[in-house]
Amino acid sequence: MTDFDxxxxxxxxxxxxxxxxxxxxGPLPRAALGxxxxxxxxxxxxxxxxxxxxAGWMEAPRRLGDRIGALxxxxxxxxxxxxxxxxxxxxxxxxxxxxxxARRVILSDSGNFPSDLYMARGLxxxxxxxxxxxxxxxxxxxxxxxxDVAVLMLTEVDYRTGRRHDMARLTAAAHAAGALTVWDLxxxxxxxxxxxGAAGVDFAAGCSYKYLNGGPGAPAFVHVAPALQDAAWPxxxxxxxxxxPFAFETxxxxxxxxxxxxxxxxxxxxxxxxxxxxxxxxGVAMADLRAQSLALGDAFIAxxxxxxxxxxLATPRAxxxxxxxxxxxxxxxxxxxxxxxxxxxxxxxxxxxxxxFGITPLFIGAQDIAxxxxxxxxxxxxxxxxxxxxxxxRAVT
Amino acid sequence: MTDFDxxxxxxxxxxxxxxxxxxxxGPLPRAALGxxxxxxxxxxxxxxxxxxxxAGWMEAPRRLGDRIGALxxxxxxxxxxxxxxxxxxxxxxxxxxxxxxARRVILSDSGNFPSDLYMARGLxxxxxxxxxxxxxxxxxxxxxxxxDVAVLMLTEVDYRTGRRHDMARLTAAAHAAGALTVWDLxxxxxxxxxxxGAAGVDFAAGCSYKYLNGGPGAPAFVHVAPALQDAAWPxxxxxxxxxxPFAFETxxxxxxxxxxxxxxxxxxxxxxxxxxxxxxxxGVAMADLRAQSLALGDAFIAxxxxxxxxxxLATPRAxxxxxxxxxxxxxxxxxxxxxxxxxxxxxxxxxxxxxxFGITPLFIGAQDIAxxxxxxxxxxxxxxxxxxxxxxxRAVT
Numbered sequence: 001m002t003d004f005d006x007x008x009x010x011x012x013x014x015x016x017x018x019x020x021x022x023x024x025x026g027p028l029p030r031a032a033l034g035x036x037x038x039x040x041x042x043x044x045x046x047x048x049x050x051x052x053x054x055a056g057w058m059e060a061p062r063r064l065g066d067r068i069g070a071l072x073x074x075x076x077x078x079x080x081x082x083x084x085x086x087x088x089x090x091x092x093x094x095x096x097x098x099x100x101x102a103r104r105v106i107l108s109d110s111g112n113f114p115s116d117l118y119m120a121r122g123l124x125x126x127x128x129x130x131x132x133x134x135x136x137x138x139x140x141x142x143x144x145x146x147x148d149v150a151v152l153m154l155t156e157v158d159y160r161t162g163r164r165h166d167m168a169r170l171t172a173a174a175h176a177a178g179a180l181t182v183w184d185l186x187x188x189x190x191x192x193x194x195x196x197g198a199a200g201v202d203f204a205a206g207c208s209y210k211y212l213n214g215g216p217g218a219p220a221f222v223h224v225a226p227a228l229q230d231a232a233w234p235x236x237x238x239x240x241x242x243x244x245p246f247a248f249e250t251x252x253x254x255x256x257x258x259x260x261x262x263x264x265x266x267x268x269x270x271x272x273x274x275x276x277x278x279x280x281x282x283g284v285a286m287a288d289l290r291a292q293s294l295a296l297g298d299a300f301i302a303x304x305x306x307x308x309x310x311x312x313l314a315t316p317r318a319x320x321x322x323x324x325x326x327x328x329x330x331x332x333x334x335x336x337x338x339x340x341x342x343x344x345x346x347x348x349x350x351x352x353x354x355x356x357f358g359i360t361p362l363f364i365g366a367q368d369i370a371x372x373x374x375x376x377x378x379x380x381x382x383x384x385x386x387x388x389x390x391x392x393x394r395a396v397t
Numbered sequence: 398m399t400d401f402d403x404x405x406x407x408x409x410x411x412x413x414x415x416x417x418x419x420x421x422x423g424p425l426p427r428a429a430l431g432x433x434x435x436x437x438x439x440x441x442x443x444x445x446x447x448x449x450x451x452a453g454w455m456e457a458p459r460r461l462g463d464r465i466g467a468l469x470x471x472x473x474x475x476x477x478x479x480x481x482x483x484x485x486x487x488x489x490x491x492x493x494x495x496x497x498x499a500r501r502v503i504l505s506d507s508g509n510f511p512s513d514l515y516m517a518r519g520l521x522x523x524x525x526x527x528x529x530x531x532x533x534x535x536x537x538x539x540x541x542x543x544x545d546v547a548v549l550m551l552t553e554v555d556y557r558t559g560r561r562h563d564m565a566r567l568t569a570a571a572h573a574a575g576a577l578t579v580w581d582l583x584x585x586x587x588x589x590x591x592x593x594g595a596a597g598v599d600f601a602a603g604c605s606y607k608y609l610n611g612g613p614g615a616p617a618f619v620h621v622a623p624a625l626q627d628a629a630w631p632x633x634x635x636x637x638x639x640x641x642p643f644a645f646e647t648x649x650x651x652x653x654x655x656x657x658x659x660x661x662x663x664x665x666x667x668x669x670x671x672x673x674x675x676x677x678x679x680g681v682a683m684a685d686l687r688a689q690s691l692a693l694g695d696a697f698i699a700x701x702x703x704x705x706x707x708x709x710l711a712t713p714r715a716x717x718x719x720x721x722x723x724x725x726x727x728x729x730x731x732x733x734x735x736x737x738x739x740x741x742x743x744x745x746x747x748x749x750x751x752x753x754f755g756i757t758p759l760f761i762g763a764q765d766i767a768x769x770x771x772x773x774x775x776x777x778x779x780x781x782x783x784x785x786x787x788x789x790x791r792a793v794t
Contacts, residue, residue, distance in 0.1 A: 218664075
């Protein structure tokens with residue numbers, strides 16, 4: 001049985017804060033400070049350039065990829081870390097499209113994360129071969145699979161509503177229609193019992209700063225199914241994906257397996273923090289995590305719904321149809337979230353009307369959920385959100 | 398007058414090492430440890446998600462871009478940090494090609510860094526419009542400019558030989574031929590008195606882990622001339638380059654100015670280290686740095702050439718034609734460099750026969766050069782390199 005008291009103790013959480021935003025940025029793992037300090041002072045400072053070999057920096061993207069792979073059902077050697085999620089989606093989609101040269105449709109759903117859609121449109125325009133990004137409602141995806149679909153590109157868990165696609169069924173349906181799949185795991189890795197191997201997923205990508213707690217700007221990862229690795233031609237072919245990077249050849253030859261998806265120099269300091277964050281997962285059974293996530297989510301939903309009829313649940317109730325965050329809608333969602341944050345209950349707001357609460361069992365327990373519910377009930381009952389200072393929207397950029 | 402004793406004191410250099418490889422990976426700035434620790438414990442740990450606004454993480458790519466911009470003659474607001482150099486080259490080249498739609502040639506030189514060439518070929522293939530990457534000898538570049546050239550893509554300082562292109566002259570020649578320019582500043586930023594504004598450069602990109610000392614995997618930067626920013630359509634259009642990232646619109650609208658070149662979530666921990674590294678440049682006059690670099694380089698060349706006729710200088714002798722590293726050729730270069738490293742003189746080897754020595758005045762002075770020369774002379778005179786253990790090439794990846 002997973003010891004969630006132990007995992008919680010592994011994080012440095014601010015006093016008095018109920019942090020339900022680990023689905024946006026995970027908190028600081030206590031060990032990350034020392035790990036990064038050690039990497040900087042002991043490796044960079046002492047080894048200098050030889051750190052690339054002697055401290056294992058060069059292999060770290062694959063080593064960390066395998067550590068993440070173990071949490072998402074990916075075979076060893078099929079996942080590599082680096083770059084951002086947007087770049088990884090682009091790479092995966094480009095490689096998938098090249099494997100279906102006679103087809104012209106990228107099928108996705110209208111709730112997909114915008115950056116994935118931007119990347120897909122940009123790729124389609126660059127290719128100039130008439131590729132179309134076709135968006136349908138999430139529930140209409142399966143019916144929209146047809147002989148023109150080259151790639152089904154979906155985010156498993158909707159960043160706003162928490163609605164979870166049935167990855168295994170949709171992947172099988174895509175394959176039956178002759179299409180390949182690209183899955184975005186931003187809200188899945190470390191959040192759900194995703195199993196890429198069992199689902200037969202072709203390509204996947206995700207980030208490591210949410211449920212994996214790698215820190216702000218932690219690197220992304222990309223997964224390519226072992227059977228496709230040698231056929232997948234890397235878009236954004238960079239020198240570290242070359243078969244022999246240090247031969248400095250003028251022509252590109254892709255590296256073996258997942259190595260070819262590497263592009264440029266990986267972020268070694270960020271990787272040290274991520275490595276420490278992944279240590280917290282040692283001894284965590286994903287089945288336990290998933291059960292705990294659903295139980296806490298159920299309690300949260302019941303508590304809020306029971307006392308706040310004006311908040312309408314945006315997340316599917318069925319366990320199989322939701323990820324690990326719970327969202328409610330309210331026209332004044334922005335002000336309500338400001339009022340909650342002022343009371344130490346930190347979720348976030350997603351336009352136009354979504355209040356989003358991340359359920360992260362590694363460090364959130366039943367007491368936190370009870371406090372969050374009580375605070376939401378108080379804020380709603382007293383209309384504490386109805387103050388001018390909570391309604392002023394600060395520009396984020 | 399720049400105080401190079403003070404800049405040297407800003408670095409934590411290992412005892413007994415003469416580090417002539419700052420052109421590959423700069424050493425640890427002493428302040429970086431505390432800065433990163435503070436960012437992790439004080440910002441990530443305490444502010445959590447609100448660090449994006451309250452600690453300025455979201456603006457950091459542009460703020461750091463401007464700090465780097467000040468070292469390369471780039472106007473404020475024309476440089477942004479993030480991603481890797483390979484990705485930035487791809488973005489710059491794609492934007493430049495789109496601005497010259499009637500032309501089909503990317504002109505570069507055969508000594509350009511391989512990853513730039515891989516990225517260019519990959520882009521040309523993706524576009525499928527018959528773009529050609531045309532490589533000529535470095536000295537033949539100007540004569541190869543013609544009406545079919547869309548973009549002149551060059552690395553200012555050759556990573557092997559240290560040969561420096563005349564950026565202002567070649568940029569003017571490219572413009573006269575109707576072409577745009579993309580300059581790779583990997584071995585220029587923090588190394589030479591590069592002045593993008595004076596040269597009228599259109600696009601540039603570079604990395605921050607070499608002469609800028611940002612640490613292993615420190616983020617790259619990209620520069621777009623102010624006059625082109627609103628016309629440059631960003632390839633790899635990611636959400637943080639959107640005009641309103643947090644509006645989460647389905648369609649991409651590019652952000653203002655250089656903001657549109659942003660892609661995904663920037664590496665905040667790496668940026669903290671880079672910020673500390675850039676502090677060392679406060680008070681450094683690039684003219685002083687350049688003069689010091691050339692004086693130290695002259696002394697190094699004279700010392701080695703005077704005693705080691707079997708080492709042939711690969712770097713141009715003329716000041717105007719070289720960057721800030723000095724290279725010699727020898728068929729046994731690999732073993733020779735191993736012997737030097739074993740004696741604490743750290744340069745690096747680049748296949749097939751280049752011994753490369755970085756001259757980095759921030760932390761390398763006349764005494765270091767004298768020691769390096771004496772060690773090279775000893776190793777060559779005694780054939781100390783001629784040992785089996787120095788000839789075994791370890792695989793780096």
